[in-house]
Amino acid sequence: MTTPSIVTRFAPSPTGLLHVGGARTALFSWAYAKGRGGTFILRLEDTDQKRSSEAAAEKIIEDLRWLGLNWDNSGGVIPRQSQRLARYNEVIDELKSRRLAYDDAGAVRFRMDNLPGVAFDDAVYGHIEVGKGQLEDFVIKKADGFPTFHLAVVVDDIDMNVTHVIRGQEHLSNTAKHAALYDALGKPRPVWVHTPSIMNPDGSKMSKRDKAKVARKAALARIEIEGREAFIDRVLNVKPVPMYIQDSDAVSGNISDKIDGFIDSENDDILTAAVIALREGIRLPEINVADFRASGYLPGVLCNYLALLGWNPGNDVERFDLDFMCETFDFDRINKANSKFDREKLLAFNADTLQKMPPEEFASLLKEHQPRLATKLGDQFRGFAGMYQPRSRTLNDPAELGRFFFEAPTTYDDKAVKKNLARNDGEGLKLLGEFRDVLAGTEWNAAALQAAVEKFTADKQLKNMGSIAQPLRVALTGTAVSPPIDQTLELIGQQETLARVDRCLDKCKEN
């Protein structure tokens, strides 16, 4: 029941990292082809020489792999337009010789003025007509010898037998040009499928500018406080930035030269933004696939959420995997209206998936995501992972929520101390002191510790286990929050537990 003739492609321009909008386009193209026994091609549109880079190309490829969207390019070769100049020139020359294109100050333009108008059909937006008045001759070959996107995309899609062109709605207005080109070349037009855009919650377009905005705001606030020179000094002292947050156009260059430009001329250098964020301890909004990966989202969840932005399988079904996408995806259920990216919903999906998966799977994903955390914890890693699986919304959460396992508290949260230690003439503090001696003589495993807590609660006729568990939490973590107290104690270890309790008792007696 397959239709082997279907060919789709994803054709990003390697001018930056893969962003979520591109990822969704890739996902739709992939799912449509895969679900019908067709072919999905990856191709790089690097006709913009100035902005394209090989580094960006490699990162896009890596992100696509991570998402699980595999391509079927013959021989595994990913075509680059920069390597097909001869072919484009052949087409351009043909057009010129047929007087359908002409030289214009070093460039070549395709003639549209001889057309009565252009009409085409889109699988999502329906029938579209563009009147003669809107048709202008357009450049198909630039003065630098490269073809424009319009020419290259059409020639490539023809040569690669692409049957369905799935792309962002920003190309809808360009499609009349492409249709005219197909017609001029005497080739059958593909099925065009334009998808609505993904926007920020405030309705603006999602772009790397959003990162720059946040970083710039933080920088200006800091400069307000400590002055410009001191700020630049701080930023210069930052450690090397992880590769994943680097952008292709910012990989090289001296950071110090860029800070002024970043702050004053509002360029959107995201490496500078990332460095500032690192230094200021703020989070930049996730925009690119790599950002979500770094933040601890699962690729399957990202795909699931992204698919829902503009498409749904009906019947109130919201959670599904890539296989389901292949089976059910079709153009007739793609929406027309733009949608806003809602991180909360993505987070909820991610949390749900993380919390419901088998513990072994969670542990192995966490280890893969943060190998150093696993190394540091050694034998305790499994216990740690198990403890935080029910509490994690991303793969970054365990390390953040469980920070106190590695760093003993140096300060104690005021509210937590008042409520759990100081209240009622230091009742909590007194109980903590008494329970310290119990702990010193308890066998160190979760079951025994739990029994000890319960016995203590009964012996002292306490209201509930919280009466002793909460003071303990404050001593161990500096806050009133931790996983179940028995597990927490077991993992911290007897020696360290007693040391922390003693330190807390000392510190509280001082005040």
Added chain:
RNA sequence: GUCCCCGUCGUCUAGCCAGGUCUAGGACACCAGGUUUUCAUCCUGGUAACACGGGUUCGAAUCCCGUCGGGGAUACCA
């Protein structure tokens, strides 16, 4: 400015094409209760939308027109 596209809860959306079954359904978020040694989870309940104005029709979220609002194109970017 001109042209193209779009407009259902705060957000993503179902319903629209084939008008009545829609006192508009689901999800996330939010609010209130409950379970729980804290947190998280979990359970129950709740608030909340057809942009506006005309028309067609016995009947309109669904069809038509206009207004307003949003997005895109108008580049030798893609």
